Amino acid sequence: MVRYVRLLQLFFRTELQYELEYRLNLVLEIIQTVVVTGTSVAAILVLFSYTTILNGWDLSAMLVLLGCFYLVQGFGELVLQPSFEKFMEHVRLGTLDFALLKPASAQFLVTVRNFQVVQLAQMGLGAIVVAVGLSRIPSIGLAEAIGFPIALLCGFGLIYALLLALSTFAFWFVRVDNLMALYWSFMDAGRFPVDVYPGWLRVTLSSAVPIGVAVTVPAQVIAGRLDPLGLGLLILGTIAAFVLASWFWRLGLRSYTGASA
Amino acid sequence: MIRTYRALLVAQIQAASQYRVQSILWMLFSVIRPVIFLAAWVAVANSQGGQIGAYDVRDFAAYYICLSLVSNLTMSWNAYDFEFEVRMGRLSPKLLRPLHPIHYSVVENLVWKLTTIIPLAIVLVFVAITFDARFRTTPVHLLLFLPSVLLAAALAFLSGWALATLAFWTTRVHAVSTFWDRAAFIFAGQIAPLALLPGPLQTIALALPFGYILGVPAEILRGGVTIPTALQLMAGQVVWVVIFYFAFQRVWRVGIRQYSAVGA
Numbered sequence: 033m034v035r036y037v038r039l040l041q042l043f044f045r046t047e048l049q050y051e052l053e054y055r056l057n058l059v060l061e062i063i064q065t066v067v068v069t070g071t072s073v074a075a076i077l078v079l080f081s082y083t084t085i086l087n088g089w090d091l092s093a094m095l096v097l098l099g100c101f102y103l104v105q106g107f108g109e110l111v112l113q114p115s116f117e118k119f120m121e122h123v124r125l126g127t128l129d130f131a132l133l134k135p136a137s138a139q140f141l142v143t144v145r146n147f148q149v150v151q152l153a154q155m156g157l158g159a160i161v162v163a164v165g166l167s168r169i170p171s172i173g174l175a176e177a178i179g180f181p182i183a184l185l186c187g188f189g190l191i192y193a194l195l196l197a198l199s200t201f202a203f204w205f206v207r208v209d210n211l212m213a214l215y216w217s218f219m220d221a222g223r224f225p226v227d228v229y230p231g232w233l234r235v236t237l238s239s240a241v242p243i244g245v246a247v248t249v250p251a252q253v254i255a256g257r258l259d260p261l262g263l264g265l266l267i268l269g270t271i272a273a274f275v276l277a278s279w280f281w282r283l284g285l286r287s288y289t290g291a292s293a
Numbered sequence: 294m295i296r297t298y299r300a301l302l303v304a305q306i307q308a309a310s311q312y313r314v315q316s317i318l319w320m321l322f323s324v325i326r327p328v329i330f331l332a333a334w335v336a337v338a339n340s341q342g343g344q345i346g347a348y349d350v351r352d353f354a355a356y357y358i359c360l361s362l363v364s365n366l367t368m369s370w371n372a373y374d375f376e377f378e379v380r381m382g383r384l385s386p387k388l389l390r391p392l393h394p395i396h397y398s399v400v401e402n403l404v405w406k407l408t409t410i411i412p413l414a415i416v417l418v419f420v421a422i423t424f425d426a427r428f429r430t431t432p433v434h435l436l437l438f439l440p441s442v443l444l445a446a447a448l449a450f451l452s453g454w455a456l457a458t459l460a461f462w463t464t465r466v467h468a469v470s471t472f473w474d475r476a477a478f479i480f481a482g483q484i485a486p487l488a489l490l491p492g493p494l495q496t497i498a499l500a501l502p503f504g505y506i507l508g509v510p511a512e513i514l515r516g517g518v519t520i521p522t523a524l525q526l527m528a529g530q531v532v533w534v535v536i537f538y539f540a541f542q543r544v545w546r547v548g549i550r551q552y553s554a555v556g557a
Contacts, residue, residue, distance in 0.1 A: 060468045071475045075330075075484040079337055081491045082345050087336040210318050217325050224329060228336040230423050233328065 047147035095165030097251035102158030114146035179253040186270040187246035193273035203284035222247035305404040320409040323365040331357035354424035359511040367449040375457035376466040429516035444530040451537040461548030482508020
């Protein structure tokens with residue numbers, strides 16, 4: 033376990049060094065993130081200039097939700113997207129052998145190997161938006177304060193499991209970047225609570241691609257709209273998704289034929 | 294020129310037909326965001342007794358369906374491709390050909406729209422039924438929509454190319470196009486119909502080019518504006534097309550001298 037944490041630190045540090053080579057680019061990327069987040073907040077404000085409540089969500093709760101959206105999306109882009117892209121490239125080129133031969137869990141080495149460190153800015157801004165939303169809520173109970181980070185972690189876990197399962201298809205079909213693109217376009221729907229969507233879209237967003245759940249539930253916890261049972265189900269669901277996705281990955285790995293084989 | 298275009302079209306259609314699933318997936322890009330904001334506005338309208346300004350729930354549905362169609366018909370992604378070509382030096386062989394690189398891009402763009410329009414139409418019919426959309430379109434609106442959407446497509450295409458041409462200087466157009474996209478996010482009619490943008494935002498939106506690409510043709514197709522207003526808005530479209538046409542010509546001519554084929 034300690035070894036894995038140290039490995040993770042090492043990966044992170046090398047990627048950070050790499051990113052710091054291009055400082056102007058880094059600054060530009062951070063400014064872009066600020067603009068993207070700012071315009072999204074503006075869009076929420078435009079909607080709330082016509083109403084005080086949207087499907088039971090007031091402005092404060094909506095801001096918490098938007099913040100969660102950027103936290104979850106930022107997490108995906110920080111480590112999952114770059115790592116999984118690299119992974120698919122490895123499968124295509126047959127260079128996954130190098131990861132498989134190393135004396136550590138292959139799943140670990142493949143799925144958290146690469147970072148886009150600049151995406152920390154997106155997560156940071158998400159945290160700020162959450163904080164602004166929270167500061168407008170008069171009082172937050174202890175249960176909510178504990179439940180929120182747990183729900184958020186579950187959100188990260190769900191996204192991880194989903195992307196792991198999706199990218200596993202690379203073992204059979206090699207080119208699956210389109211599947212990933214599909215995920216990223218659905219991700220956009222997370223900026224609103226999943227209950228605003230009509231039936232078919234809501235079902236898609238909460239079961240097939242659990243993006244809606246990953247973003248909506250943490251915000252629901254803060255708004256005091258989720259009972260312990262719902263939170264428990266979320267935890268169980270996340271663990272199940274993780275186990276299932278890992279099993280699927282190992283299954284896929286068996287079909288991997290290696291370089292020039 | 295017609296023969297050249299025919300040859301290019303055939304080649305592109307053949308290339309595109311290799312990746313049919315891909316074009317269906319990409320079609321989703323022009324559907325998902327309008328549906329997201331449609332759902333949000335429906336929720337807002339429902340909280341206010343079903344009516345916001347001149348829009349009720351069924352008008353919102355019609356507006357966002359039109360917006361999705363227009364966004365598909367006007368989509369232009371040159372900035373992304375072009376930056377790549379300049380950065381990798383791939384533009385060089387294209388410059389040696391007797392045809393301006395823009396023509397390849399025109400054909401690629403047309404073929405993409407041809408291949409995505411049918412799956413898109415199916416999805417939009419589905420959305421229209423789900424939200425019970427109501428169109429106020431008259432035959433005159435339809436007649437005006439044709440030139441309006443062509444102007445919008447030209448505007449999107451020319452502004453995209455003008456932006457892409459900046460790659461001659463920076464090779465990092467990505468940042469610029471992010472700002473451009475986010476301005477379009479607010480002012481093009483994506484987050485709200487132009488008529489619902491509060492106060493000064495609406496005035497700003499009408500002074501900027503973004504709304505003339507998406508919101509204006511969408512409102513015309515929906516029949517949401519009167520004929521005189523529609524004509525006025527289309528005059529705005531013409532002005533912006535002319536501006537970007539000359540801007541593109543100028544930037545291209547200066548930029549091409551700047552081009553040094555990075556990595557070549």
